[in-house]
Amino acid sequence: MGRYVIRRLLQMIPVFFGATLLIFLMVNVMGDPIAGLCGDRQCDPATAAQLEKEFGLDKPVWQQYLTYMGNVFTGDFGTAFNGQEVTELMANAFPVTIRLTLVAIFFEIVIGISLGVLTGLKRGHPVDTTVLLLTLVVIAIPTFVTGLLLQLLLGVKWGWIKPAVSTDAPLDELIVPGLVLASVSLAYVTRLTRTSIAENKRADYVRTAVAKGLPRHRVITRHLLRNSLIPVVTFIGTDVGALMGGAIVTERIFNIHGVGYQLYQGILRQNTQTVVGFVTVLVLVFLVANLLVDLLYAVLDPRIRYA
Amino acid sequence: MRGATHAKWAALATAVALAATACGGDDSGGGGGADGIVSSSWGDPQNPLEPANTNEVQGGKVLSMIFRGLKQYDPKTGEAKDMLAEKIDTTDSTNFTITVKDGWTFSNGEKVTAKSFVDAWNYGAHLKNNQKNAYFFGQIEGYDKVHPEKGEPTAETMSGLKVTGPQTFTVKLTQKFSTWPITLGYAAFSPLPQAFFTDHAAWLSKPVGNGPYTVDSYSKGSQMALKRWDGYPGADKAQNGGITLKVYTDNNTAYTDLTAGNLDLVDDVPASQLKNVEADLGDRYINVPAGIIQTLSFPFYDPAWNKPGQEKLRQGLSMAINRDQITETIFQKTRTPAVDWTSPVLGEEGGFKDVCGEFCKYDAAEAKKLVAEGGGIPGGTMKISYNADTGSHKEWVDAVCNSINRALDNDRACVGNPVGTFADYRNQVTSQKLKGPFRAGWQMDYPLIQNFLQPLYYTNASSNDGKWTSPEFDKLVNDANAEPDIAKAVGLFQQAEGILRDDMGAIPLWYQNGSAGYSERVTNVSLNPFSVPVYDQIKVN
Numbered sequence: 060m061g062r063y064v065i066r067r068l069l070q071m072i073p074v075f076f077g078a079t080l081l082i083f084l085m086v087n088v089m090g091d092p093i094a095g096l097c098g099d100r101q102c103d104p105a106t107a108a109q110l111e112k113e114f115g116l117d118k119p120v121w122q123q124y125l126t127y128m129g130n131v132f133t134g135d136f137g138t139a140f141n142g143q144e145v146t147e148l149m150a151n152a153f154p155v156t157i158r159l160t161l162v163a164i165f166f167e168i169v170i171g172i173s174l175g176v177l178t179g180l181k182r183g184h185p186v187d188t189t190v191l192l193l194t195l196v197v198i199a200i201p202t203f204v205t206g207l208l209l210q211l212l213l214g215v216k217w218g219w220i221k222p223a224v225s226t227d228a229p230l231d232e233l234i235v236p237g238l239v240l241a242s243v244s245l246a247y248v249t250r251l252t253r254t255s256i257a258e259n260k261r262a263d264y265v266r267t268a269v270a271k272g273l274p275r276h277r278v279i280t281r282h283l284l285r286n287s288l289i290p291v292v293t294f295i296g297t298d299v300g301a302l303m304g305g306a307i308v309t310e311r312i313f314n315i316h317g318v319g320y321q322l323y324q325g326i327l328r329q330n331t332q333t334v335v336g337f338v339t340v341l342v343l344v345f346l347v348a349n350l351l352v353d354l355l356y357a358v359l360d361p362r363i364r365y366a
Numbered sequence: 367m368r369g370a371t372h373a374k375w376a377a378l379a380t381a382v383a384l385a386a387t388a389c390g391g392d393d394s395g396g397g398g399g400a401d402g403i404v405s406s407s408w409g410d411p412q413n414p415l416e417p418a419n420t421n422e423v424q425g426g427k428v429l430s431m432i433f434r435g436l437k438q439y440d441p442k443t444g445e446a447k448d449m450l451a452e453k454i455d456t457t458d459s460t461n462f463t464i465t466v467k468d469g470w471t472f473s474n475g476e477k478v479t480a481k482s483f484v485d486a487w488n489y490g491a492h493l494k495n496n497q498k499n500a501y502f503f504g505q506i507e508g509y510d511k512v513h514p515e516k517g518e519p520t521a522e523t524m525s526g527l528k529v530t531g532p533q534t535f536t537v538k539l540t541q542k543f544s545t546w547p548i549t550l551g552y553a554a555f556s557p558l559p560q561a562f563f564t565d566h567a568a569w570l571s572k573p574v575g576n577g578p579y580t581v582d583s584y585s586k587g588s589q590m591a592l593k594r595w596d597g598y599p600g601a602d603k604a605q606n607g608g609i610t611l612k613v614y615t616d617n618n619t620a621y622t623d624l625t626a627g628n629l630d631l632v633d634d635v636p637a638s639q640l641k642n643v644e645a646d647l648g649d650r651y652i653n654v655p656a657g658i659i660q661t662l663s664f665p666f667y668d669p670a671w672n673k674p675g676q677e678k679l680r681q682g683l684s685m686a687i688n689r690d691q692i693t694e695t696i697f698q699k700t701r702t703p704a705v706d707w708t709s710p711v712l713g714e715e716g717g718f719k720d721v722c723g724e725f726c727k728y729d730a731a732e733a734k735k736l737v738a739e740g741g742g743i744p745g746g747t748m749k750i751s752y753n754a755d756t757g758s759h760k761e762w763v764d765a766v767c768n769s770i771n772r773a774l775d776n777d778r779a780c781v782g783n784p785v786g787t788f789a790d791y792r793n794q795v796t797s798q799k800l801k802g803p804f805r806a807g808w809q810m811d812y813p814l815i816q817n818f819l820q821p822l823y824y825t826n827a828s829s830n831d832g833k834w835t836s837p838e839f840d841k842l843v844n845d846a847n848a849e850p851d852i853a854k855a856v857g858l859f860q861q862a863e864g865i866l867r868d869d870m871g872a873i874p875l876w877y878q879n880g881s882a883g884y885s886e887r888v889t890n891v892s893l894n895p896f897s898v899p900v901y902d903q904i905k906v907n
Contacts, residue, residue, distance in 0.1 A: 091789070091793040091797075092789050094789055094790075094792035094793035094795075094796055094797075095787070095788045095789025095790075095791075095792045095793070096412065096413065096498065096789075097421060097498050097792075098421050098422055099792075099806065099807045099808065099809070099829070100421075100821065100828055100829040101792075101796045101828055101829060101831065102498065103500065103501050103513075103515075103828060104515060104516075105493055105513055105514065105515055105516070106493065106496060106497070106498060106500055106513075109493055109494070109496050110496055113496065140412065140413065141410065141411060141412060141413060141414055141586070142413070142414035142570065143586055143587070147586075148587070151587065151588075210619075210622060211622070214622065214626050215622060215625055215626045218626065221623070221626070221628055222619065222622045222623050222626045222628065223614070223619050223620070223622070223623045223628065223629075226585065226588040226589050226612075310615060311615045311616045311619070312616070312618075312619060313619070314614050314615045314616070314619045314620075314623075315615070316587060316588050316613070316615065320615045323615075324410065326787065327755055327756070327787060327788065327789075328412065328788075328789060329787055329789035329790065
C-alpha cells in the first residue's frame with residue numbers, strides 16, 4: 060500500500076507540470092494582456108513597456124514559466140493587475156468555494172444516495188419511475204436555468220432567501236446555491252446508486268446474508284450498500300475538482316465571490332498570474348481527490364489491495 | 367427503510383426552509399433620514415485606486431466621492447465650476463497661475479495646499495509609478511523628461527510646475543491650450559495628502575482624500591463602505607450617512623437584488639432587463655444621455671482601405687445603417703442616434719451640433735450609389751470586429767451588418783467578427799491586425815469638444831486607432847486650442863469636425879445613455895454627464 064501511494068504521488072508530478080504549462084501557454088497565446096488595461100484607448104507605449112517589465116511579460120514564455128514555477132514553490136503566486144497578491148485573492152476565494160463545494164457534496168451524498176437506494180430497491184415501482192423521470196429532467200436542464208429560476212422564485216417572488224449571497228458567504232446562504240451546483244451530479248449519483256444496488260441485490264452474498272436471517276437494515280447498509288458504493292465514490296471523488304472549477308456559473312448567478320468568480324475575472328482581464336495560480340491549485344485539488352478515491356476503494360472492498 | 371428515507375427528506379426540507387428564512391433579514395440598515403446608508407452596486411476596479419491610475423467607471427465612482435479637485439463639473443450641465451480653485455489666471459493660454467482656496471483639509475486633518483497638487487501631478491506623470499492616466503499631464507512642460515517615450519526618465523519632477531506660495535503655484539504648458547483649466551475637474555488632477563507618499567500601501571488599502579466621503583472600510587474585491595465626512599468644508603455636503611458599494615459578480619444579480627429590495631441603487635441596468643425595467647421600477651428608472659459615443663473606425667493603415675475616393679464608400683456605409691431602428695429595437699432607446707462626433711451633454715454652447723447631416727440618415731438608394739462610386743467594399747466583404755465578452759456588442763454589430771446588407775442588396779457585404787476577450791481585442795486593434803472596420807467607443811474625460819476630437823482623430827493621437835489623418839483637421843484643432851475666446855474655439859473645432867465628416871474618418875453610430883434604477887428607500891437620484899450617480903445628493907427616506 061505504501062509503495063502504491065508513493066508511486067501515485069510520483070505520477071502526479073508530470074501531470075502537475077503538464078497541466079500548468081498548458082494553462083500558461085493558453086493564457087499567453089491570447090495576446091498582450093496589457094492592451095486591455097487602459098480601456099478603450101491605447102496605453103502610452105512607455106507605461107505599457109514599464110508594466111510589462113514589472114509583470115515579467117517582456118521575457119520569452121518559457122522563461123516566464125520557469126520563473127513562475129520557481130516562485131510558486133516558494134509560495135509566491137505573483138500579483139494581480141489590481142495590485143493584490145494572488146495568494147491574498149486565493150485566501151479570500153478558496154474558503155468560500157470549499158464551503159460551497161462541501162454543501163454540494165453533502166447534498167449529493169445524502170439526497171443522491173438515499174434516492175438511489177430507495178429506487179434501486181423498488182425497481183419498477185411508481186416511486187422509481189418518478190425519481191428516474193425527475194433525474195432526467197434535472198440532467199436535461201442547464202445549471203444556469205435552475206439557478207436563475209430558483210433565484211427568481213425563492214429570492215424575489217417569495218422572499219425566502221436573499222437573491223445575492225453576502226460577502227462572508229455564511230453556510231446558510233449557500234444552501235440554495237449548493238443545491239443548484241449539486242443538481243446535475245446529484246441526479247447522476249442517484250442513477251449510479253440505483254443501478255448498482257439493483258444489480259447487487261441479486262448477488263449471492265446478499266442472498267446469503269438474507270438467508271442467515273440478518274435484519275433488513277443490516278443487509279442493506281453493511282452488505283448491499285458497501286459493495287454498491289464503489290462506482291459512486293469514484294464519481295463523487297472526481298466531482299470534487301469538477302465542482303470547484305465548474306462553480307463559475309453558480310457563483311456568478313448568486314454573487315458568490317469564490318474561485319469561479321476570480322477565474323472569470325482573470326480570464327476576462329487576461330490576468331495570467333490569477334488564472335494560472337488558481338488553476339494550479341485546482342489541479343492539485345483534483346489530483347489529491349483522485350488519490351483519495353483510489354485509497355478509499357481498499358476500505359470499501361478489502362479484496363482490492365494495491366501492491 | 368422507506369419510512370427512514372422519508373424522515374430524512376422531511377428533516378432536510380425543514381432544515382433548508384429554516385435556514386433560508388433565517389437569512390431573510392435586512393443588513394443594509396443604518397436607519398433613514400440624513401444618516402441613512404445607501405447601498406449601491408459596484409464592480410471590482412481594474413487598477414489600484416489612485417487618481418492618476420483610474421481610467422474606468424468603477425474606480426472613478428470612488429474617486430468622485432472621496433476627492434475634490436480645482437474644478438468640479440456640474441452634475442446637471444457638465445459646466446466646469448471652481449471648487450478648490452480660488453482663481454486660475456493666464457494672459458497667454460500657456461502660463462497659468464493657480465490659487466488654491468484656503469481652509470480645505472484632507473479627511474486626516476492635513477491641509478490642502480499648492481504642494482498637494484504639484485506633488486500629486488508629478489507623481490501621476492512619472493514613468494516609474496506606472497500611472498495609466500499619465501498622459502493627462504502631457505501638456506505640461508517637462509513631461510517628456512519624467513515620462514520619455516523610450517528609455518529612463520531624466521528628471522524627477524516636471525519643470526513646468528512650480529510652487530510659488532503656500533496656496534499658489536504656476537503651470538507652464540508646452541503649447542497654447544486655452545480650455546486647459548476646464549480639464550482640471552478630471553480625477554487625475556486631484557490633490558494627494560503626504561500620507562499617500564509616506565505610506566503608499568496603507569493609503570491604497572484605505573484611501574484618504576478631501577471629498578464629502580471618507581472610506582470607512584474596504585475589503586478588496588467585495589465591498590467598500592464610505593461614510594459621510596462631517597468635517598467636509600465644501601458646499602456639496604453629503605445628504606446621506608454614507609454609501610456602501612457592493613461588488614457584484616454579474617449586473618443581472620445586482621438588478622435582481624434591487625427588485626428583491628436588498629439593494630438601493632443599480633447604475634447599470636443589464637441589457638437583458640431593459641424590456642422589464644419600466645414594469646419593475648416605473649419612474650425609479652433613469653435613462654439620460656451621457657458623454658459616450660460609439661463609432662465604427664476604419665483601418666486607414668491598410669492600403670485597401672486608404673485609397674483616394676473611398677470617402678464615398680465610407681459615407682455610403684454610414685447611410686446604409688438604420689440608426690433609428692437599431693437604437694429602438696436592440697437598445698430599447700438607451701442609445702440616441704448620432705448626428706455628430708461629440709455628445710449631446712456638451713450642449714449647443716459646448717459644441718454639440720448636427721454636423722453629420724444627411725450622411726447619418728438612413729437612405730438605402732443613396733447608400734448603394736455612394737458605395738459603388740467609392741469603388742465598392744474592398745474584397746467584396748467587410749468584417750466588423752468587436753469583443754464578444756462584454757457590452758452585448760454582438761447584437762448591434764449583427765444588426766448593423768444586416769442593415770448594410772439590406773441597403774446594398776448584397777448578403778455578403780458585411781459580417782461580424784467576434785474577438786474573445788477585451789484584452790485580445792484591444793491587442794489586435796493597437797497592433798493594427800484588423801483588416802476591416804472595428805467598433806470604437808469613447809467616454810469623455812471632461813465635457814469639452816476638444817476631448818471628443820483631438821485624442822481620437824488628430825494625427826497619431828493616443829486613441830487614433832484607425833490612423834486617420836488630415837493636415838487641415840490638425841491645423842484647425844491647433845488653432846482652436848490657441849484661441850482664447852471659448853465660443854470661437856468651439857467654432858473652430860466644429861470646422862475641424864466638418865473635415866472629419868467630408869472624409870468620414872469614422873462613422874458615428876449613437877450616443878450612449880446612462881441607465882440606473884433605485885429602490886423606494888431613496889430619492890433624489892440622478893446621473894451626471896459621466897453616467898456616474900451623484901451620490902452626495904441621494905436622500906434616504
